[in-house]
Amino acid sequence: MFRQEIKQLIESRISDEGMVETGVKGVHLFKVTTAIPCAPAVYEPTVVVIVSGKKEAIIEGHHYVYDSSQYLCCTMSMPVEAGTPEASPEEPLLGVYISLDTKVMTELAIEMESSATVIKHPKNSAQGLSLANWDDNFSDALLRLLQLGDNPRDSAILGASRLREFYYAVLKGEAGISARRAFGVGNEIARSIEYLSKRLSENVTIDQLASQVSMSRAVFHRKFKQATMMSPIQFMKSMRLNQAAMKIAAGNNVSEAAMAVGYVSSSQFSREFKRMYGQSPKQWSQSKGLLENIT
Template identity: 30%
Template structure:
């Protein structure tokens, strides 16, 4: 469902601001610390990353986000929220030089949500079940209006320190009031399964190159292995082992791209004992073996191969 005329005018204004403060393709920081702009003048290949908690709003173009085997398509009629660190791949699927893909990302953290929940609900209830930590929802004019007011502050940077936190709080408040807001709230609830899963994710990201048996992870957050597996998959769409594997392979790819290191050494550094297993799982995730993949990446990025 399209926004009304006023909403469409806000979308055009948002696109104009992103063009004004980017000018070229890539991800751009702004004077507002948690606000970033992304521009792409052509469709892209899937880009793998560990996505931080954030709101993503497309002003122009279309993007496809993949979480495990699930796909999430969003454009200017919708917005995407990631409420916990998640290994994803993102691909711009609609963009041209005349109408580039224009997007903003507003990062947020657990403390902001916790403080907001305390103000809105004096006795918040623990969620009865875990929800996926990523969702796409329809854009509404009230949320879009707050987003555009935040972006307008870039024209008056002296106002940012005082007013930006207030508008950011309003934006988060409006998302929390939506039907899928529980996907964010659950991580700020002390003792909830989501809070425990977030702690397990921190352990995996810290010690990804070490063996991490599910019994050990479950004991660390005081739940049963079966409960951990169930809630972890509800929230992340993957098992703890699959999550660890994605973190390992993304780190290996980063090492191969940024350092003069061989595939076998990269595999060992991220925790693989078998080079053949590393090559096989790398190719399954990125579409080709490490050496070919890195050469293709270097060529596409214009990097010199030693």
């Protein structure tokens, strides 16, 4: 019942393709009617909920295909390939994109960890991306959040509390294990990724990242790969190249995109870009045009 109400709310508020604001900061509705092949993107901390159609994300060869039966929870900045390969005017992709406020999520996660009833997280659980089934708490919190509609007064007075309620439902649900690891005590890898994400144009070293979270290089490397499925070096390269690919797709020239993510040598950038995507930056920009992914 919750899902049908949520779908009806979304359908009533978005008619054209694209993304629209809801009046609550960080909460957007989206509609896609065009099949978009998977292309480089960067997921920020977010929850993506689908109510119609399917969406796909790929990271290190792992495919995350999700629809109205599961939502995606991304707890840290992650370089992915994302697309909507099955969207069409007859079968549009409809959903909700909810940014996760790291400050509020951290407060909630720490409060939960201080509770005697909190579930301990397994040692080997991944952190970056996870798919989770809807439960009653999640569905109810999402519906209450969207019911605020476009009423400025309701959104201003109740928006923050309804969003906090939604975050809590995520932390309690199937995605809660990865979310509590990323935002609660022991969130060193998430913090190191946040540090790196703000400095993609700089020459950040592994030792520098490890020292930021008071770990040895070896321990940092092991925990980083456990959380992201990539080594720190692979992750940095993927983040830089994905950001550059997105800039090129948005209309930036190749040199500007390369410099923006810290490449001094255009030839090195072109070599690494072609190695990752199978095309030179110029070939890729021509084949993708001005593609804008809804991620």
